[in-house]
Amino acid sequence: MNDSLRERINQLWREAYHLPFGEVKVRVLEESLALTESLRDVDAIFIARLQLAAAGTASGHPEKAIPAYAWCLARFEEDPQRFQQHEHHLLWFFKNILHSVDEFPRLTLEQIEDLRTQMTSIYRRFGRNMRPVHYTRFVFSLRIGDLRQAAESLELYSAIPRDELADCLACEADSEAEYYAFIGDMEKTLATAGPNLRQERTCAEVPHRIYCQVLKPLALLGRYEEADEYQRKGYRLIRNNPTFLYHIAFQIAYLVHRNRLTSAVRMFEQHLATAIETHQLRSRFYFYAAAQHLLTQVAQKKSSQKLNLPQAFPLYSDSQEYDLATLIAWLDAELGALGPQFDARNRTNYFTQEIAAQLVY
Numbered sequence: 001m002n003d004s005l006r007e008r009i010n011q012l013w014r015e016a017y018h019l020p021f022g023e024v025k026v027r028v029l030e031e032s033l034a035l036t037e038s039l040r041d042v043d044a045i046f047i048a049r050l051q052l053a054a055a056g057t058a059s060g061h062p063e064k065a066i067p068a069y070a071w072c073l074a075r076f077e078e079d080p081q082r083f084q085q086h087e088h089h090l091l092w093f094f095k096n097i098l099h100s101v102d103e104f105p106r107l108t109l110e111q112i113e114d115l116r117t118q119m120t121s122i123y124r125r126f127g128r129n130m131r132p133v134h135y136t137r138f139v140f141s142l143r144i145g146d147l148r149q150a151a152e153s154l155e156l157y158s159a160i161p162r163d164e165l166a167d168c169l170a171c172e173a174d175s176e177a178e179y180y181a182f183i184g185d186m187e188k189t190l191a192t193a194g195p196n197l198r199q200e201r202t203c204a205e206v207p208h209r210i211y212c213q214v215l216k217p218l219a220l221l222g223r224y225e226e227a228d229e230y231q232r233k234g235y236r237l238i239r240n241n242p243t244f245l246y247h248i249a250f251q252i253a254y255l256v257h258r259n260r261l262t263s264a265v266r267m268f269e270q271h272l273a274t275a276i277e278t279h280q281l282r283s284r285f286y287f288y289a290a291a292q293h294l295l296t297q298v299a300q301k302k303s304s305q306k307l308n309l310p311q312a313f314p315l316y317s318d319s320q321e322y323d324l325a326t327l328i329a330w331l332d333a334e335l336g337a338l339g340p341q342f343d344a345r346n347r348t349n350y351f352t353q354e355i356a357a358q359l360v361y
Helices: 002-017 023-039 041-060 062-078 083-096 110-126 131-144 149-156 169-182 186-197 206-211 215-218 224-240 242-256 261-277 281-298 324-346
Strands: 303-306 321-323
Touching: 002 023, 002 131, 002 206, 002 224, 023 041, 023 062, 041 083, 041 149, 083 110, 083 131, 110 131, 131 149, 131 169, 131 224, 149 169, 149 321, 169 186, 169 206, 186 215, 206 215, 206 242, 215 224, 215 242, 242 261, 242 281, 261 281, 281 324, 321 324
Parallel strands: none
Antiparallel strands: 303 321
């Protein structure tokens, strides 16, 4: 019985390995985890949970990744010799966990800093440098709108040599380009993003993200031919992975800027279910803010709109005819409930005062 079960587990692992990041990969790995747990084989469970942690962070399911990773980290701390072969992956994925915690406003700044302190401790214990630690703080600072801390963290991580646990050059360049856009230096944004845009540097999420992040800088500089190309390429890369819901917001905002409202509405219809279901609350906020801007523009020309919205939508109508003012009011309420939670946690007014304005240009 155990032999056939193990063969099934290995089959699922092989299947997951060849799947792109997304819902199906996560479901396959969840099935494999359930089977390994029935074996009560701690080593197999460790592998299954570590794989789920990796896939969860890259597939829009940090709520599945964080507990899976925490279990692995606890077992590793208890018996590092037993799990020594997984040391590199475990230390690597610590960064990914810290890159996802900003999505959850119920996690306090103190809890997040405790995680980073734990990361610092374990990296030092295994002889690794602090570049990745400062980089996680840099990314987090950008996402909560703390410009001072972002600038400090950028300087700190840039001063430390790269080692094998540093994020890839493509990811670091993406984040630096986002920082320069944040401070309004559009030329430097595009210069920093250049190698990624030209695909001289790539990774699992690059150029996916950068194609979306440069849409506004290019538009503000009047470089619409390039922006249109990156919009199309970017959407093809991100449309099937819920982890990119945040970037869908930039896609919608750009289409509204270009007055391509029909395409923007289709994008809203396509991804609303993901926004409703996701545990990535920062990403949901951005999507709803972009959708609010979109529907406000549509409402200037008509009072109602036929929309193919998911049945999970609280205002779902079988007729598919929706009053736009009602939809906008619903989005207002959702944003009004979620934004203050983030600002209270982050001790800024970034969500309630700045994000919506960033999406309007």
